[in-house]
Amino acid sequence: xxxxxxxxxxxxxxxxxxQEDKTIFNPTAxxxxxxxxxxxxxxxxxxxxxxKHHDGFCLWPSAFSDHTxxxxxxxxxxxxxxxxxxxxxxxxxxxxxxRNHPSYGAPEYNTVFANMLREVHxxxxxxxxxxxxxxxxxxxxGKRQEYDWTLFNSTVLNINPNTIIFSDWxxxxxxxxxxxxxxxxxxxxxxxxSSWVPVEADVSIRPGWFWHADERPKSVDELMEIxxxxxxxxxxxxxxxxPDIHGRITAEDSAVLVAFRQERDRIFSHDLTQxxxxxxxxxxxxxxxxxxxxxxxYHTYWAAAxxxxxxxxxxxxxxxxxxxMLQEYIPLGQRVSAFHVDCCQPWLNDEWVTVAExxxxxxxxxxxxxxxxxxxxxxxxxxxxxxxxxxxxxLYNTQAQ
Ligand code: FUL
Numbered sequence: 350x351x352x353x354x355x356x357x358x359x360x361x362x363x364x365x366x367x368q369e370d371k372t373i374f375n376p377t378a379x380x381x382x383x384x385x386x387x388x389x390x391x392x393x394x395x396x397x398x399x400x401k402h403h404d405g406f407c408l409w410p411s412a413f414s415d416h417t418x419x420x421x422x423x424x425x426x427x428x429x430x431x432x433x434x435x436x437x438x439x440x441x442x443x444x445x446x447x448r449n450h451p452s453y454g455a456p457e458y459n460t461v462f463a464n465m466l467r468e469v470h471x472x473x474x475x476x477x478x479x480x481x482x483x484x485x486x487x488x489x490x491g492k493r494q495e496y497d498w499t500l501f502n503s504t505v506l507n508i509n510p511n512t513i514i515f516s517d518w519x520x521x522x523x524x525x526x527x528x529x530x531x532x533x534x535x536x537x538x539x540x541x542x543s544s545w546v547p548v549e550a551d552v553s554i555r556p557g558w559f560w561h562a563d564e565r566p567k568s569v570d571e572l573m574e575i576x577x578x579x580x581x582x583x584x585x586x587x588x589x590x591x592p593d594i595h596g597r598i599t600a601e602d603s604a605v606l607v608a609f610r611q612e613r614d615r616i617f618s619h620d621l622t623q624x625x626x627x628x629x630x631x632x633x634x635x636x637x638x639x640x641x642x643x644x645x646x647y648h649t650y651w652a653a654a655x656x657x658x659x660x661x662x663x664x665x666x667x668x669x670x671x672x673x674m675l676q677e678y679i680p681l682g683q684r685v686s687a688f689h690v691d692c693c694q695p696w697l698n699d700e701w702v703t704v705a706e707x708x709x710x711x712x713x714x715x716x717x718x719x720x721x722x723x724x725x726x727x728x729x730x731x732x733x734x735x736x737x738x739x740x741x742x743x744l745y746n747t748q749a750q
Pocket of ligand 1: 483551
């Protein structure tokens with residue numbers, strides 16, 4: 350979950366000028382436990398809070414800015430403590446673009462910003478993710494900053510080497526390239542030949558990133574569409590849910606989030622391959638490990654004998670499905686670059702009919718197809734960077750109750 354919260358929540362702006370009076374930030378019933386609780390109930394593993402947005406206002410009492418909360422109202426502290434208590438990972442967004450700081454636009458600002466990063470990660474960390482916004486506009490003196498990314502990244506990683514750094518290009522994970530929550534059908538977690546920089550799709554549950562009284566959350570159907578097009582295409586999903594002027598997530602937003610989780614549970618808790626079996630086209634090391642793709646153990650998998658190979662699955666009786674899920678075993682890399690799925694239908698003279706095709710798979714690929722009945726399915730791996738290694742294959746029916 351992403352939480353955009355700050356002076357903009359109170360002014361109605363999306364990008365504050367940096368000239369806002371500090372006292373405008375005044376949540377009357379701040380409740381970070383409620384944010385963490387909503388995230389947890391919605392099945393989310395972590396929350397990233399905008400500790401400083403482009404207006405420069407710090408949600409912690411920074412020693413490096415005058416434009417901050419008071420020590421008695423340290424929102425970042427309350428947020429981190431609540432995440433730990435509820436059991437979701439805290440993450441932090443700190444905007445390099447700062448429309449308030451007097452040194453923005455001059456080389457000294459890079460040192461100020463690195464000091465802020467050090468302060469936040471040392472005093473409030475560890476954070477699972479550091480989110481660096483790519484926006485770079487003008488500061489209060491009308492100047493733009495030349496960001497020292499090498500300094501920023503090393504400052505964070507020297508304190509917490511496991512913090513994933515998000516930016517337009519990484520080094521930990523990278524921006525999907527739009528704010529609609531849609532990854533491309535072809536989605537590699539690798540960049541260049543070997544760097545592992547998965548894609549992260551950020552999108553807001555509402556039209557704006559910050560809470561505005563006249564905006565409403567998306568529907569469960571819209572969120573499901575986002576889910577299929579992000580998580581279902583090998584992307585991480587970062588869904589923004591902005592707290593309101595009271596400092597709480599609205600009942601409307603939390604109801605949609607819980608319903609979104611229930612819808613995922615309803616569809617994905619019943620794998621129709623259960624009780625079936627799987628076999629490969631060839632033996633590898635005299636043993637066929639294909640049944641590993643039907644269990645839920647993460648560290649068991651099927652390794653194809655060659656780059657082009659086929660995996661056969663049969664179910665005890667024909668099943669009706671409209672979603673095919675595939676997962677590669679990514680500790681051994683992302684490999685598949687083209688595949689198709691065929692079904693064998695006895696009433697078609699046992700002929701194989703192609704029902705889906707795709708390019709990349711990655712950590713998770715969800716393929717939506719017209720409702721199909723079949724008891725024998727094959728996945729044909731047509732091309733890959735190395736012999737495919739498949740962790741899991743499952744079939745689901747979105748219409749099942
Ligand atoms: C953008 C920002 O300019 C928006 O205000 C928002 O924070 C979004 C997540 O990233 O670059």
